[in-house]
Amino acid sequence: MRTSEIPDFHEVDKKRQAAWQKAGLFKTPARPGAKKFYCLDMFPYPSGDGLHVGHTEGYTASDILCRYKRMRGFDVLHPMGWDAFGLPAENYAISTGVHPEITTKKNCENFKRQIDSLGFSYDWDKELYTTSPDYYRWTQWIFLRLFEKGLAYESTMPINWCPKCKTGLANEEVYQGRCERCESPIERKKIRQWMLKITAYADRLLEDLEGLDWPPSTMHMQKNWIGRSEGAEIKFALAGSDKTLTVFTTRPDTIYGATYMVLSPEHPLVPEITAPDRKAAIDAYIAAAAGKSDMERTELEKDKTGVFTGAYALNPLNGARIPVWIADYVLTTYGTGAIMAVPAHDERDWDFAKKYDLPVIQVVALERSESQVTTHKSQAGGGSLGTMDKPFCEEGVAINSELINGLKTPEAVKKITAWLEEKNIGGAKVNFKLRDWVFSRQRYWGEPIPLIHCGTCGVVPVPEDQLPVLLPKVEKYLPTGTGESPLAGVEAWVAVKCPRCGGPGRRETNTMPQWAGSCWYYLRFIDPKNPKVFIDPAAEKAWMPVDLYIGGAEHAVLHLLYARFWHKVLYDLGHVSAKEPFKKMVHQGMILSYSYRDSKGVYRGYDELEIREAGLAFTKDGEEIKPVVEKMSKSKKSVINPDEIVKRYGADAFRMYEMFMGPLEDSKPWDMRGIEGIHRFLRRVWVWAAGPASGPEAAEDEELKLLRHQTIAKVTEDLENLKFNTAISALMIYLNKLNEKGARTRQDLEVFLTLLHPLAPHITDELWEMAGSGESLMARPWPEADQAILSSRRLEIPVQINGKVKTRIYAGEGADAKTLEKAALESAAAHLQGKTVVKVIVVPDRLVSIVAK
RNA sequence: GGGCAAGUGGCGGAACUGGUAGACGCGCAGGUCUCAAAAACCUGUGAUCUCACGGUCGUGAGGGUUCGAGUCCCUCCUUGCCCACCA
Numbered sequence: 005m006r007t008s009e010i011p012d013f014h015e016v017d018k019k020r021q022a023a024w025q026k027a028g029l030f031k032t033p034a035r036p037g038a039k040k041f042y043c044l045d046m047f048p049y050p051s052g053d054g055l056h057v058g059h060t061e062g063y064t065a066s067d068i069l070c071r072y073k074r075m076r077g078f079d080v081l082h083p084m085g086w087d088a089f090g091l092p093a094e095n096y097a098i099s100t101g102v103h104p105e106i107t108t109k110k111n112c113e114n115f116k117r118q119i120d121s122l123g124f125s126y127d128w129d130k131e132l133y134t135t136s137p138d139y140y141r142w143t144q145w146i147f148l149r150l151f152e153k154g155l156a157y158e159s160t161m162p163i164n165w166c167p168k169c170k171t172g173l174a175n176e177e178v179y180q181g182r183c184e185r186c187e188s189p190i191e192r193k194k195i196r197q198w199m200l201k202i203t204a205y206a207d208r209l210l211e212d213l214e215g216l217d218w219p220p221s222t223m224h225m226q227k228n229w230i231g232r233s234e235g236a237e238i239k240f241a242l243a244g245s246d247k248t249l250t251v252f253t254t255r256p257d258t259i260y261g262a263t264y265m266v267l268s269p270e271h272p273l274v275p276e277i278t279a280p281d282r283k284a285a286i287d288a289y290i291a292a293a294a295g296k297s298d299m300e301r302t303e304l305e306k307d308k309t310g311v312f313t314g315a316y317a318l319n320p321l322n323g324a325r326i327p328v329w330i331a332d333y334v335l336t337t338y339g340t341g342a343i344m345a346v347p348a349h350d351e352r353d354w355d356f357a358k359k360y361d362l363p364v365i366q367v368v369a370l371e372r373s374e375s376q377v378t379t380h381k382s383q384a385g386g387g388s389l390g391t392m393d394k395p396f397c398e399e400g401v402a403i404n405s406e407l408i409n410g411l412k413t414p415e416a417v418k419k420i421t422a423w424l425e426e427k428n429i430g431g432a433k434v435n436f437k438l439r440d441w442v443f444s445r446q447r448y449w450g451e452p453i454p455l456i457h458c459g460t461c462g463v464v465p466v467p468e469d470q471l472p473v474l475l476p477k478v479e480k481y482l483p484t485g486t487g488e489s490p491l492a493g494v495e496a497w498v499a500v501k502c503p504r505c506g507g508p509g510r511r512e513t514n515t516m517p518q519w520a521g522s523c524w525y526y527l528r529f530i531d532p533k534n535p536k537v538f539i540d541p542a543a544e545k546a547w548m549p550v551d552l553y554i555g556g557a558e559h560a561v562l563h564l565l566y567a568r569f570w571h572k573v574l575y576d577l578g579h580v581s582a583k584e585p586f587k588k589m590v591h592q593g594m595i596l597s598y599s600y601r602d603s604k605g606v607y608r609g610y611d612e613l614e615i616r617e618a619g620l621a622f623t624k625d626g627e628e629i630k631p632v633v634e635k636m637s638k639s640k641k642s643v644i645n646p647d648e649i650v651k652r653y654g655a656d657a658f659r660m661y662e663m664f665m666g667p668l669e670d671s672k673p674w675d676m677r678g679i680e681g682i683h684r685f686l687r688r689v690w691v692w693a694a695g696p697a698s699g700p701e702a703a704e705d706e707e708l709k710l711l712r713h714q715t716i717a718k719v720t721e722d723l724e725n726l727k728f729n730t731a732i733s734a735l736m737i738y739l740n741k742l743n744e745k746g747a748r749t750r751q752d753l754e755v756f757l758t759l760l761h762p763l764a765p766h767i768t769d770e771l772w773e774m775a776g777s778g779e780s781l782m783a784r785p786w787p788e789a790d791q792a793i794l795s796s797r798r799l800e801i802p803v804q805i806n807g808k809v810k811t812r813i814y815a816g817e818g819a820d821a822k823t824l825e826k827a828a829l830e831s832a833a834a835h836l837q838g839k840t841v842v843k844v845i846v847v848p849d850r851l852v853s854i855v856a857k
Numbered sequence: 858g859g860g861c862a863a864g865u866g867g868c869g870g871a872a873c874u875g876g877u878a879g880a881c882g883c884g885c886a887g888g889u890c891u892c893a894a895a896a897a898c899c900u901g902u903g904a905u906c907u908c909a910c911g912g913u914c915g916u917g918a919g920g921g922u923u924c925g926a927g928u929c930c931c932u933c934c935u936u937g938c939c940c941a942c943c944a
Contacts, residue, residue: 220861221860221861221862221938221939224860224939225939225940228860228939228940229940233943233944235944251944252943253944254943254944255944266944308942331942332942333942333944334942334944335942335943335944337943338943338944339943339944340944342944343944351858351942352942352944353944355942435943435944436943437943557939558939560939561940594938664870664881664882665869665870666870670863670870671937671938672869672870673869675868675869675883677868677869677882677883677884678868678869678882678883680883681881681882681883682882684882684897685882687897688897691897729870729871729881729882730870730871730880730881733871733880733881733882734880735881736881736882737880740881800877801877802876802877804877804924804925806924806925807924807925808925809877842924843924844924845924845925847876851876851877853876853924853925854924855925
């Protein structure tokens with residue numbers, strides 16, 4: 005074969021991959037004294053559709069970094085596994101009877117084949133399945149730790165219930181309030197659930213976000229989700245009753261302005277306080293609210309509704325009688341499920357008060373000036389304030405509030421809170437939006453919860469030496485008609501002896517949610533085969549925390565919050581050494597694509613079109629079609645299949661194009677023409693590198709030498725910062741210059757192939773072998789840029805006159821300001837004729853700016 | 858409604874802490890090679906005025922700060938994403 009003949013890159017891929025595997029190149033090393041780099045990808049749910057270009061974008065980025073770090077001398081841990089419990093396999097089993105294990109195994113094999121075809125450097129010795137008993141044994145073990153700590157408890161919680169299918173539904177199975185399968189309207193059914201007390205960790209989950217190298221938007225979302233707010237709880241006495249009504253408010257200073265109270269329809273006090281003549285109306289309202297799903301209840305947000313209970317609460321400060329209403333804009337799940345409504349200073353209360361003609365009393369005024377406060381006072385005169393045209397929700401100065409008149413809001417809050425504490429009817433309170441985690445599912449394909457219900461002993465944990473509690477075989481995968489998991493139908497499995505008293509017991513039949521396995525997989529990757537403990541403590545110390553975690557932004561809240569929660573529990577128990585599991589987090593952007601719809605409204609795929617460029621496509625009969633950039637979708641024939649791309653262009657072109665498209669975190673559209681460009685670049689690389697070497701090194705071109713070191717510096721910096729698009733462009737510039745100069749020295753060859761290797765490992769290794777080496781470039785050291793050479797360059801420095809570039813001067817790096825000024829004035833002399841130089845600004849190495857009149 | 862991003866050529870995108878806007882790639886145009894085409898290679902390519910030299914305009918719109926603004930400040934418009942009655 006002539007060396008300049010360009011091979012089929014897909015064949016090169018296979019050859020190199022076989023060689024890497026044979027050499028065991030991706031095994032995780034553990035060299036004493038070496039720096040470590042733990043690079044984690046969000047492991048996929050192996051769906052039947054196979055790998056998606058969105059997966060591969062993140063995996064490519066992490067693989068580039070892992071290869072680079074290895075070349076820099078790090079011990080790298082780069083594992084991959086399968087988040088294999090989950091709904092699709094279970095639903096497939098329901099409709100076909102095929103056991104989810106079989107489906108899962110098939111899908112995993114396909115995913116693995118696809119991942120390997122891209123040359124990702126995973127250490128498959130670390131592979132794990134969340135569905136394997138060796139793994140979920142420890143998921144169950146961790147659950148038992150949570151149980152022992154009192155962080156797991158039973159509660160009755162509403163679920164989405166399809167009355168026709170007689171089964172509970174996940175939110176994603178509910179479409180516009182209807183069952184996805186049979187389209188009957190769904191109901192809310194209360195059911196016994198296992199809960200995890202994540203709220204006990206709310207403060208720490210919030211505080212420990214500080215110091216993490218995460219995208220600010222992700223931190224924001226976590227903070228908002230946790231939703232910490234400071235305020236006060238206040239107990240209101242009820243007129244003619246010995247019961248009290250407790251509310252939470254962030255503005256206790258507005259208590260004099262409370263003109264009505266609102267309970268959520270589900271509030272336990274409602275039946276007790278409802279007046280006989282109001283009962284019918286109240287019951288009807290409660291029934292209507294109960295029939296609504298969460299979705300519907302929030303959809304109807306615009307128009308607030310409510311009903312008066314007939315009861316009155318008493319304002320502890322001035323004894324005012326305050327009517328008590330119920331309304332579904334107050335949520336049972338937040339605060340105490342009851343509020344004091346202050347329409348003058350809260351938008352929702354204002355809307356409600358306007359609708360039901362309830363009084364408005366202003367108790368806070370702008371503190372801007374004395375006169376303004378006075379004006380408001382006089383307006384407020386009789387207690388209700390007809391002249392307010394919208395609620396005033398900001399801080400200000402208290403008015404119409406005997407105890408705190410004239411105090412600014414923060415002081416007023418303090419004084420009221422102290423007064424409440426003194427009278428023992430309330431006090432300072434911190435509330436969170438975060439709710440406890442509903443941890444059980446009435447499903448088959450999940451980890452069994454390792455508990456046994458005993459008539460005498462209550463809930464008893466399965467002893468550790470009996471873990472794992474294996475998933476039994478079942479006849480049917482559909483939940484039982486009572487809403488229980490299919491496991492409830494396996495009597496032989498359910499009926500056990502109580503481990504404590506030996507009496508008859510029954511296994512818990514709920515399973516864990518899909519999140520469970522992903523809450524700790526990053527720990528098991530470190531020591532995946534350990535039969536004695538879930539992770540060896542020494543190995544944990546050596547590898548944790550994860551240095552870089554790459555995955556989709558759709559997990560910015562739930563997965564990342566749940567995993568942090570479990571990690572903190574394990575930390576408190578002394579099982580892990582780091583407070584936080586993921587040091588640095590990066591989200592890859594979404595890969596969109598162009599969809600093409602012709603004049604008849606039919607979607608056309610790429611192979612049915614002639615695509616000139618991203619914005620210009622024609623059908624075979626010449627009709628021009630304007631594309632739309634959207635999420636990839638099968639029905640719009642816009643899904644890009646990695647297999648086809650790899651077969652046609654090779655893995656390196658695929659990897660590099662995904663990186664060249666734009667910044668990693670941005671969403672960006674896939675353009676078939678773009679990958680052609682990268683393919684062309686790689687062919688030029690081949691022709692250059694496999695071509696004849698150029699003359700002796702002694703006659704080396706200074707410009708090339710400088711460019712070589714600039715490229716080393718640029719690529720190194722860009723890889724460190726995950727800016728792969730500009731790293732690739734730097735390599736293109738380098739190659740263009742090498743070709744232009746007809747240069748191919750041994751040194752350039754080595755530097756170029758080494759820098760390109762993390763991005764295009766197959767082609768570079770093949771060329772490196774052709775150049776006479778037996779080892780992979782990944783095993784070689786990363787080149788260093790020579791600072792002396794970098795600073796020896798002559799700089800082109802623009803000279804501006806009144807802000808416009810007129811001439812340029814040339815100077816060495818670090819030339820002093822005076823020299824530059826002199827050179828600039830000389831160079832610009834022709835442009836300055838007849839003008840007076842007013843000022844000269846010199847920015848060394850950058851520019852000279854002359855101001856002239 | 859709230860929060861967070863972002864608006865740069867025909868397209869994807871570059872541009873360090875304010876310092877030559879449009880790197881690199883795609884597309885397009887012209888050329889070389891060829892019987893021809895493809896591939897490959899070379900040249901050009903923001904708009905506009907000019908035979909040319911060169912000039913003017915130009916980073917969503919309008920204003921401001923500055924010797925100098927894609928970058929900073931104010932007002933507005935548009936798009937995307939996330940959350941949505943959180944007391």
